[in-house]
Amino acid sequence: MxxxxxxxxxxxxxxxxxxxxxxxxxxxxxxxxxxxxxxxxxxxxxxxxxxxxxxxxxxxxxxxxxxxxxxxxxxxxxxxxxxxxxxxxxxxxxxxxxxxxxxxxxxxxxxxxxxxxxxxxxxxxxxxxxxxxxxxxxxxxxxxxxxxxxxxxxxxxxxxxxxxxxxxxxxxxxxxxxxxxxxxxxxxxxxxxxxxxxGAPAWYRAQSDPTVGPALRLLHENPGHAWTVESLARKVGVSRAGLARRFAAVVGEPPMAYLATWRLTLAADLLREPDATVATVARQVGYSSAFALSAAFKRVRGMSPQEYRTGGTAKEALPPAxxxxxxxxxx
The missing domain is CATH 2.60.120.280 (Regulatory protein AraC)
Structure with missing residues (x-):
């Protein structure tokens, strides 16, 4: 994706x-x-x-x-x-x-x-x-x-x-x-x-960047992989420092921060599926356990994945304008 x-x-x-x-x-x-x-x-x-x-x-x-x-x-x-x-x-x-x-x-x-x-x-x-x-x-x-x-x-x-x-x-x-x-x-x-x-967002425009574009595609296509900046840089064919510097400059945040946000975005969509469990969603988006996903989700969304599934729509606030x-x- x-x-x-x-x-x-x-x-x-x-x-x-x-x-x-x-x-x-x-x-x-x-x-x-x-x-x-x-x-x-x-x-x-x-x-x-x-x-x-x-x-x-x-x-x-x-x-x-x-x-x-x-x-x-x-x-x-x-x-x-x-x-x-x-x-x-x-x-x-x-x-x-x-x-x-x-x-x-x-x-x-x-x-x-x-x-x-x-x-x-x-x-x-x-x-x-x-x-x-x-x-x-x-x-x-x-x-x-x-x-x-x-x-x-x-x-x-x-x-x-x-x-x-x-x-x-x-x-x-x-x-x-x-x-x-x-x-x-x-x-x-x-x-x-x-x-x-x-005025398209920076992370969208970054797809055309010769260094950041391939890195973004890898993160989107396989968010569940245990990525590090070093492994991502190796796949792209640049140095770790070069990727980190270029990614932050073009996208506006470091690669792992971007990946964390993308994983939680995917998790929120997957949690809406009727047959999904927190454990299966956690594995799909790259968290080691249901507990790890729950902790990250609650820290960012202000509610647990289970609360989000059963009544989160009513509690969700709009993101910053x-x-x-x-x-x-x-x-």
Missing amino acids: DALTGLLEGPKARGAFLLRSVFTPPWALRVEDRAPISLVTMVHGDAWVLPDHGSPVLIRPGDVAVLRGPDAYTIADAPGTPVQVVVGPEQRCNTTDGEDVTESMALGVRTWGDALGQGSSVMLSGTYQAPSEVGRRLLAALPALVVRPRDAGGHDPLVALLAQEMGREEPGQELVLDRLLDLLFVSVLRAWLAEPSA GPSQTVVLGR
Whole structure:
């Protein structure tokens, strides 16, 4: 598994909140749900995305905006439109006067708003409910707002398919929508990582380094190996001191610190598997025993692996915020 695959394997929605919102201009929503990641795209009409930390961006039909939590943001038909509805935790919606309109503004299957007529603004949104569904390494790297403009043809088959499936109530529909949201999210991430000026994390950019790149691939492909800086340097064909110095300079941390973080990231994903045990996960990611993994996991995550498996989602805090900036790809 290379660094890119490891990063893009992170998004795994589980019962994500997906909604088609229909509004008559002027309209403005304030989103304070503290969700780790939300995706927004317009089907009809334009909208302004106004993050609390980052520059406002106009999105048009086919553009996809990715907003990183837990910071609040506003979406409106125009920057100066007063907020009418505030979306809070658990997707409860209240007017600025405090009236709960979560149910009263429902318009059908996964559809909500104040209008269904022509000329309305139509927005699709998808929200990941917990940090564990996205991956802490990814959350820590993402800017506050990333916007991928639509392509020259103005058509995104994933957006079209998501819009089509959101109105259905079929067996397994939740799983279909989760996977479509993941695919759309990954497509934006790939575009973000591919753009040199977009601020991709140092450890991702380091893949192209002739010394650090091979070392990273070895760590990602075989995290359970008993690596030392010396054995890693031997495999890469450089001196121990040379690898340690270059790795820290390019990635921002020493090789073994990077490996420790990567092992715990993998462990967190593996622990979510129903048949996994702490002992088997420990062996897979390079810990000598279940006790060793438990100690490291609790030191970093603040809970034991067993607590994480049974109720960790509710206790997990978001990692430190990524860069407070707005990135518009291709512009």
